[in-house]
Ligand SMILES: O=C(CO)[C@@H](O)[C@H](O)COP(=O)(O)O
């Protein structure tokens with residue numbers, strides 16, 4: 672069996688939208704394409720919708736990780752499943768019926784995750800942890816790329832990894848916001864195994880190399896909890 676490696680999910684929020692095809696090609700070695708769907712209500716910003724997800728599906732074979740930052744995702748999750756999302760994550764702060772959404776995602780053959788904002792405690796996961804494939808922990812308040820990593824996230828990552836361990840749950844923990852070469856090893860050592868990186872990847876002169884570098888720098892951190 673090959674050793675586990677950190678999965679890297681570049682966020683196209685920081686891509687060059689006028690050259691999105693070129694940027695998707697540059698990250699063809701990534702593990703996921705992270706697509707930040709924002710509705711201007713749940714977040715102060717308005718970004719991508721279903722058509723962007725469809726366009727990414729046509730342009731790339733990398734699995735699509737759709738991060739829904741929308742009010743009432745219950746109403747719109749099916750659009751993203753139809754558009755080709757491979758992983759869909761919804762905020763617990765926004766979902767009316769999170770278990771129902773997770774079931775809908777699974778019924779469509781996709782993977783399901785729930786997201787916590789920095790201000791939402793890990794215990795909010797108590798009744799849904801067993802039902803999801805991934806927990807996404809925001810390490811910035813959602814809305815924009817290029818923000819600074821909130822340090823308290825490190826403790827929350829460890830808490831969620833412990834919760835999963837105690838329950839014997841095989842869980843992906845993804846961390847989103849302000850992750851870069853400077854902190855990726857610490858983030859992973861705390862218990863994460865998927866990292867989102869927007870500005871770190873697309874702000875670099877060589878996005879393909881940056882994906883590989885983040886994976887390389889983060890992977891040693893897996894040993895801390897993934898024995
Ligand atoms: O969901 C979000 C922001 O709300 C993120 O996915 C950002 O796009 C991450 O950008 P960086 O902090 O890595 O620049």
Ligand SMILES: [Co+2]
Pocket residue numbers: 682705706707738847867
């Ligand atoms: Co995101």
